[in-house]
Amino acid sequence: MDVASYDLLSTAVLLLSSEGIIEHANTAAEELFGISRRQLIGIAAYQLFGADTTLQARFPDAISGKFGILRQDLVVDRSGVASPISLAIVPLHKQAWAALVEVRVIEHHILIDRHQQLSKELAAQRETLRNLAHEVKNPLGGIRGAAQLLEAELNTDALHEYTRVIIAEADRLGSLVDRLIAPQGETLEKVQFNIHEICERVYTLVRAEFPHLEVVRDYDASVPDLEGDLSRLLQALLNMVRNAAQALTESECCHAPRLVLRTRIGRQLLLATRQAKLGIIVSIIDNGPGIPESLHDKVFHPLVTGRASGTGLGLSLAQEFVQQHGGIIEFDSRQGHTEFRMILPLEQP
Ligand SMILES: Nc1ncnc2c1ncn2[C@@H]1O[C@H](COP(=O)(O)OP(=O)(O)OP(=O)(O)O)[C@@H](O)[C@H]1O
Ligand SMILES: [Mg+2]
Numbered sequence: 507m508d509v510a511s512y513d514l515l516s517t518a519v520l521l522l523s524s525e526g527i528i529e530h531a532n533t534a535a536e537e538l539f540g541i542s543r544r545q546l547i548g549i550a551a552y553q554l555f556g557a558d559t560t561l562q563a564r565f566p567d568a569i570s571g572k573f574g575i576l577r578q579d580l581v582v583d584r585s586g587v588a589s590p591i592s593l594a595i596v597p598l599h600k601q602a603w604a605a606l607v608e609v610r611v612i613e614h615h616i617l618i619d620r621h622q623q624l625s626k627e628l629a630a631q632r633e634t635l636r637n638l639a640h641e642v643k644n645p646l647g648g649i650r651g652a653a654q655l656l657e658a659e660l661n662t663d664a665l666h667e668y669t670r671v672i673i674a675e676a677d678r679l680g681s682l683v684d685r686l687i688a689p690q691g692e693t694l695e696k697v698q699f700n701i702h703e704i705c706e707r708v709y710t711l712v713r714a715e716f717p718h719l720e721v722v723r724d725y726d727a728s729v730p731d732l733e734g735d736l737s738r739l740l741q742a743l744l745n746m747v748r749n750a751a752q753a754l755t756e757s758e759c760c761h762a763p764r765l766v767l768r769t770r771i772g773r774q775l776l777l778a779t780r781q782a783k784l785g786i787i788v789s790i791i792d793n794g795p796g797i798p799e800s801l802h803d804k805v806f807h808p809l810v811t812g813r814a815s816g817t818g819l820g821l822s823l824a825q826e827f828v829q830q831h832g833g834i835i836e837f838d839s840r841q842g843h844t845e846f847r848m849i850l851p852l853e854q855p
Contacts, residue, residue, distance in 0.1 A: 509521075509530050513532045515532060517608055518537070518609040519531070520535055521605075525550075526551050526566065527550055528548065539554060554582065555582055565595070573595075575594055584611075588774050591610060593609055594607070595607050632826065635808050650680070654669070657670070682817055685817065694738065701769055704739055705743070708743050711744060715748070716754075720763065721751075722766045725768070735827070738827040739828070741824070742828050743788060746821070746846045753796075754792050768787075768788070769787070785850055788850075790846045792843075796839045797812065805837070808822040835847065
């Protein structure tokens with residue numbers, strides 16, 4: 507495609523050099539950013555996408571093709587108005603430009619619909635599972651009790667073996683069922699606290715469980731206090747951090763397993779059902795094997811697991827707890843770099 511043909515597209519397109527400098531912008535891009543082509547050419551592309559330093563850091567890898575096509579939704583400032591856009595960085599091979607950036611404005615209602623739809627689906631799934639769990643729980647008590655009575659009646663050890671299996675399996679199923687039923691209701695016990703209180707507790711717990719793992723704390727001490735349900739957010743963060751620690755210790759992929767726990771203040775954040783001007787971002791970064799491709803679309807769904815001993819409830823619960831605070835959990839994952847971000851809005855909805 508020659509440069510002039512890009513002008514016929516209604517989608518904004520930027521063509522970049524290998525250093526990420528804009529070398530061409532089509533007419534739609536001029537309109538979208540409200541900046542003339544002459545001014546667009548020569549600047550580093552990431553500058554158009556606001557103060558998101560994680561995106562900035564990812565640009566070079568995206569251009570060189572490390573992610574395949576990198577897609578991301580974010581909020582940018584367009585002539586003073588914050589608007590959500592969807593960005594795709596497409597690496598080009600053997601062409602005059604190193605990469606192509608495609609930018610679309612996401613209509614606000616579509617975006618909110620998309621996120622709300624997902625939350626609704628997850629909520630419906632959890633509800634179904636919770637009902638099922640209640641149905642399983644009742645007879646389970648009976649089965650366990652009956653096996654105990656039977657055990658008392660039996661006088662050979664060989665037969666006790668069987669009743670012990672029944673009791674042990676009933677207990678295992680019982681604790682799964684309890685976890686499914688666990689998060690009762692939407693009532694949050696809100697207190698004011700600093701996010702680092704949670705981070706520090708999670709840090710201590712993970713150090714105790716995985717003593718040989720390198721865990722790095724990278725805190726922004728200026729992050730203000732927030733109001734929320736401390737125990738639910740603690741549970742959410744712990745579930746995310748344990749996943750990372752398990753991925754690092756259960757696989758044999760990496761030489762120097764390392765987990766980073768990072769806090770930052772974020773601006774213009776895109777949440778489940780709205781935008782927030784200000785929020786807290788807690789990132790959990792590990793250099794493990796990454797989430798299996800087949801699970802990418804459904805890690806937040808209950809009972810989805812990639813681990814032999816997993817129940818697949820950790821992330822589903824974490825997402826539920828964070829969404830109860832108006833926030834969201836998102837992730838990117840590839841081999842050697844997985845990042846989960848817990849985003850909590852700071853101002854009231
Ligand atoms: N940091 C990570 N690196 C690699 N894979 C991950 C990571 N975090 C999550 N996963 C994948 O996502 C799956 C779902 O995680 P989730 O916490 O919901 O369930 P689980 O860890 O399998 O079980 P549970 O948390 O209930 O004990 C995991 O089984 C794992 O395959
Ligand atoms: Mg887990």
